[in-house]
Amino acid sequence: MRKKEREITDRREIERVLTEAKVLRLAINEAGAPPYIVPVNFGYRDGAVYFHSSYEGKKIELITKDPMVSFEAETDVAIIAPADPTNACEWGVAYRSVIGHGRARLLVDDGEKRAGLLAIMAGVAPEIGLSALILSDKIMKITAVVKIEIEAMTGKKHRV
Ligand SMILES: Cc1cc2nc3c(=O)[nH]c(=O)nc-3n(C[C@H](O)[C@H](O)[C@H](O)COP(=O)(O)OP(=O)(O)OC[C@H]3O[C@@H](n4cnc5c(N)ncnc54)[C@H](O)[C@@H]3O)c2cc1C
Numbered sequence: 001m002r003k004k005e006r007e008i009t010d011r012r013e014i015e016r017v018l019t020e021a022k023v024l025r026l027a028i029n030e031a032g033a034p035p036y037i038v039p040v041n042f043g044y045r046d047g048a049v050y051f052h053s054s055y056e057g058k059k060i061e062l063i064t065k066d067p068m069v070s071f072e073a074e075t076d077v078a079i080i081a082p083a084d085p086t087n088a089c090e091w092g093v094a095y096r097s098v099i100g101h102g103r104a105r106l107l108v109d110d111g112e113k114r115a116g117l118l119a120i121m122a123g124v125a126p127e128i129g130l131s132a133l134i135l136s137d138k139i140m141k142i143t144a145v146v147k148i149e150i151e152a153m154t155g156k157k158h159r160v
Pocket residue numbers: 023038039040041042051052053054056057058059060
């Protein structure tokens with residue numbers, strides 16, 4: 001990282017960004033085409049991120065062909081205005097962000113799918129008690145759950 005003073009080196013702080021961020025931007029390979037970027041809500045647990053999806057559509061089709069994906073998520077974003085707002089160069093942005101990559105896998109085991117869905121719910125709606133959540137058989141059947149085992153990630157923060 002060029003600006004070393006902005007790097008988040010504490011693994012727990014990097015994980016906190018993934019726990020607090022609500023949207024994961026996934027970059028997926030498409031042979032002979034530009035990377036496909038798609039935003040999803042997600043959850044983080046034990047070195048992996050999870051998202052849910054329909055079983056159909058471009059992202060699932062592409063991940064099935066090539067499971068290596070990159071991702072980005074951020075939190076605490078705020079545009080910071082300078083004392084003199086006409087001074088364009090003095091505007092800034094505060095953020096904490098994570099960039100990483102890993103291997104995506106469509107979960108098939110019901111227990112793993114449930115754990116993934118609970119991780120997602122903990123990420124998007126931490127105020128809801130997980131024990132109160134209902135995951136019906138119908139939902140389980142029609143919902144694809146993808147686990148991305150993180151192989152590497154970096155964190156960066158600015159003005160937070
Ligand atoms: C904040 C946010 C959170 C979301 N959370 C989830 C989630 O948790 N799970 C989930 O499955 N989906 C989520 N979505 C929707 C997701 O971004 C995709 O639209 C959806 O998953 C379908 O993706 P697909 O690859 O199957 O697209 P397809 O339906 O196969 O369509 C592919 C085509 O549609 C275009 N396209 C697809 N998605 C978008 C988009 N979001 N904006 C503009 N163009 C698009 C592509 O460029 C491509 O040309 C979320 C979207 C946003 C903005």
